[in-house]
Structures are given as structure tokens and as C-alpha cells.
Amino acid sequence: xxxxxGSRTGLFVAGLMLGVPAALAERADLAGTxxxxxxxxxxxxxxxxxxQAVAEYVxxxxxxxxxxxxxxxxxxxxxxxxxxxxxxxxxxVEIDFEYMDVRRRVPLxxxxxxxxxPFTVRDHPHLGRxxxxxxxxxxxIDTGDVGRGYxxxxxxAEGFPQSTGMRYEERYRADGDRLYVEIIHTDPVYYVExxxxxxxxxxxxxxxxxxxxxxxxxxxxxxx
Amino acid sequence: xxxxxxxIFIVGALGLAAQSGVAHHSVSGNFDRDARHDITGTLTAxxxxxxxxxxxxxxxxxxxTVSHWLVEWGTRNDLIRxxxxxxxxxxxxxxxxxxxxxxxxxxxxxxxxxxxxxxxVVRDCGFAxxxxxxxxxxxxxxxxPDR
Numbered sequence: 001x002x003x004x005x006g007s008r009t010g011l012f013v014a015g016l017m018l019g020v021p022a023a024l025a026e027r028a029d030l031a032g033t034x035x036x037x038x039x040x041x042x043x044x045x046x047x048x049x050x051x052q053a054v055a056e057y058v059x060x061x062x063x064x065x066x067x068x069x070x071x072x073x074x075x076x077x078x079x080x081x082x083x084x085x086x087x088x089x090x091x092x093v094e095i096d097f098e099y100m101d102v103r104r105r106v107p108l109x110x111x112x113x114x115x116x117x118p119f120t121v122r123d124h125p126h127l128g129r130x131x132x133x134x135x136x137x138x139x140x141i142d143t144g145d146v147g148r149g150y151x152x153x154x155x156x157a158e159g160f161p162q163s164t165g166m167r168y169e170e171r172y173r174a175d176g177d178r179l180y181v182e183i184i185h186t187d188p189v190y191y192v193e194x195x196x197x198x199x200x201x202x203x204x205x206x207x208x209x210x211x212x213x214x215x216x217x218x219x220x221x222x223x224x
Numbered sequence: 225x226x227x228x229x230x231x232i233f234i235v236g237a238l239g240l241a242a243q244s245g246v247a248h249h250s251v252s253g254n255f256d257r258d259a260r261h262d263i264t265g266t267l268t269a270x271x272x273x274x275x276x277x278x279x280x281x282x283x284x285x286x287x288x289t290v291s292h293w294l295v296e297w298g299t300r301n302d303l304i305r306x307x308x309x310x311x312x313x314x315x316x317x318x319x320x321x322x323x324x325x326x327x328x329x330x331x332x333x334x335x336x337x338x339x340x341x342x343x344x345v346v347r348d349c350g351f352a353x354x355x356x357x358x359x360x361x362x363x364x365x366x367x368x369p370d371r
Contacts, residue, residue: 081302081351209301214273
């Protein structure tokens with residue numbers, strides 16, 4: 001569902017008229033398709049193990065998307081080009097990323113522990129088990145039981161690793177046609193203390209296309 | 225026991241967005257952004273796909289030998305969404321590609337500008353220009369010519 005700028009009140013009223021629960025209508029600002037406007041990253045201090053991992057990282061050998069695998073949740077959210085969509089339901093949130101066809105289905109259940117939550121991306125279980133809840137208008141998603149991967153595969157943080165003990169706390173807050181996402185990472189194997197990465201998105205009227213990653217387009221080195 | 229390292233990374237706002245052009249991996253890591261190279265030849269294949277598109281070109285060198293080039297381009301989805309005129313790029317046609325060369329591999333590059341035999345220029349203006357156009361409600365315009 002697309003919303004117009006400044007339509008929050010109207011959406012709330014429309015929600016009531018359509019019989020949508022009021023709490024859901026209040027959250028509807030998050031719903032829509034988004035494109036990255038900016039990405040900012042505060043500092044993270046690496047452990048010795050992470051230092052070693054970064055030193056050993058070879059992009060054209062180790063980048064998981066050479067095998068058509070998304071490197072991490074942060075990597076999927078942080079890729080600037082492709083749009084992605086949030087759809088809210090009373091019992092779950094659906095987040096469709098174009099990149100690598102990541103389709104998340106996150107239960108909204110404040111009583112559910114992350115360990116008991118389902119793997120939320122069917123085709124990519126290494127993206128972990130997630131459960132969501134609302135804190136006021138902020139959607140909070142907690143994730144654990146992830147596979148080894150990389151927080152980032154581009155720029156100065158290229159090759160920054162994540163262990164299987166990484167825990168994510170994603171916080172989504174909408175303000176009109178802007179969406180603010182903060183991701184708090186806790187991974188004592190590789191990072192001395194939790195660190196966050198923040199992204200800003202703007203609402204767009206674009207279609208989330210099928211990605212259909214092709215292996216020989218992802219990694220063409222071997223045929224040269 | 226964890227041993228803190230002193231390595232700290234700081235990337236300012238728009239840090240990621242500055243890497244427009246390829247969503248999936250670092251152009252800078254694989255290709256030399258500071259170099260420009262023109263190749264002219266016959267297009268033997270055009271693979272429009274994700275996460276990279278590829279153009280293959282046979283180029284006749286000065287000594288008469290033929291070099292086969294593999295030139296990476298944007299994702300299929302990005303090229304289509306940004307309105308790049310892909311229909312004008314036809315296998316069998318002669319064209320010139322302005323590219324940035326691979327840092328490691330011979331006869332491999334990343335496409336910046338395609339110039340067809342009739343002089344038509346085909347290029348992907350990149351994510352930043354596309355985003356600015358969306359925000360402004362205007363047509364996509366390339367910010368600067370690459371050649």
C-alpha cells in the first residue's frame with residue numbers, strides 16, 4: 001500500500017473506516033517502499049580476532065554474494081541502490097528486499113523469545129531468527145542464531161565479520177516520508193562493545209523487482 | 225580473552241551512497257576508478273542479469289590479434305529502473321566502451337560509457353543521479369560527462 005506525504009492522520013481515519021485495528025493504523029507510516037537517502041556509521045572497536053579476520057578477508061574469494069548469498073542483515077539493509085518494502089499486519093511484519101530476494105516474515109509477539117522464533121527468511125536461514133514488537137511507534141526487531149558473515153563488504157568497513165553469536169536490534173521509526181533505521185550490533189567475539197549503524201530512507205513509488213541472482217554473473221573470475 | 229584493537233572505522237553520512245553504480249560489491253576494490261580506457265570492437269554477447277550485467281567484446285589490436293574483453297555493468301534491475309536505453313545495445317554491432325580497468329585481471333573492466341557506431345551515447349547515470357531525480361521529481365541527468 002502506498003501512502004501520500006503527510007497522510008498519517010488520513011491513514012488512521014481510513015484504517016478505522018476499513019475496520020483495521022487502531023493500533024495497526026497508527027503504525028502504518030512504516031508501511032511502504034523505501035530507498036536509501038543516507039548511511040552513517042559511528043565507530044566500532046574490533047577485537048584481535050576481528051583484526052585477524054579483516055586482514056585475511058579477500059573480497060573476490062570471501063564475499064558471500066559471489067555465491068548469491070546475502071552477507072548479513074546489515075549488508076542487505078545497507079545496500080543503497082535497490083528499493084525495499086515494509087508491509088504491516090497485526091501479527092507479523094513483512095519486509096521484502098530486492099537484493100538477493102530477501103523476503104523476511106517477522107512475527108510480532110512480545111512474548112516470543114528470539115531462540116524460539118522462526119528463521120524469518122526462508123531461502124536464507126543464515127540471516128537468523130527474528131521477532132518483532134512495537135515500542136510506541138518504533139518497530140523493534142531482535143535477531144539471533146545467525147550464520148557467520150560480514151557486516152559490510154564495501155568501503156572502509158569491508159570484511160568486518162560477524163560471528164554466530166551476533167545479536168541484532170533493529171529499530172524502525174517513520175516520520176512522514178522519511179524512515180530512520182538504527183541497527184545495534186552485539187557480537188563480543190569480534191567487537192569490544194555494541195555498536196550501531198544508522199540509515200535514512202525516503203518513500204518512493206517503485207516496484208521491488210525479482211533479483212534472481214545468477215551465479216555466473218556473481219562470480220565470473222573462475223571462467224577467465 | 226578479548227583483546228581490544230585500536231582500529232576504529234568512521235564513515236560519515238552518505239558514505240555508502242557515494243558508492244553508487246554497483247550495489248553489490250565495491251567498484252573501487254576491483255577496478256581502478258582513476259584510470260580510463262577506451263576499447264572499440266564488436267559486441268559478441270550482452271548478459272543482462274543480477275548481480276552484474278556483462279558485455280563481451282572482440283577487439284582487434286594494433287598487431288592484428290583479437291582480444292576478448294569482459295566488461296561488467298550495473299545490475300539488471302538498476303539499468304532497467306534507471307531507464308538506460310538497453311534496446312540500442314545489440315550483439316553484432318560495433319561500439320566503443322569507455323571503461324575503468326580491473327586492478328587484477330587483463331581484458332576486464334567496468335563500463336562507464338557506451339558509444340554506438342552512429343555516435344549514440346548509452347550510459348547509466350548511477351544511483352546518486354537517480355535518487356536526486358526522484359527527490360526532485362525530474363528526469364535523470366548525468367552529473368558529469370565521463371568522456
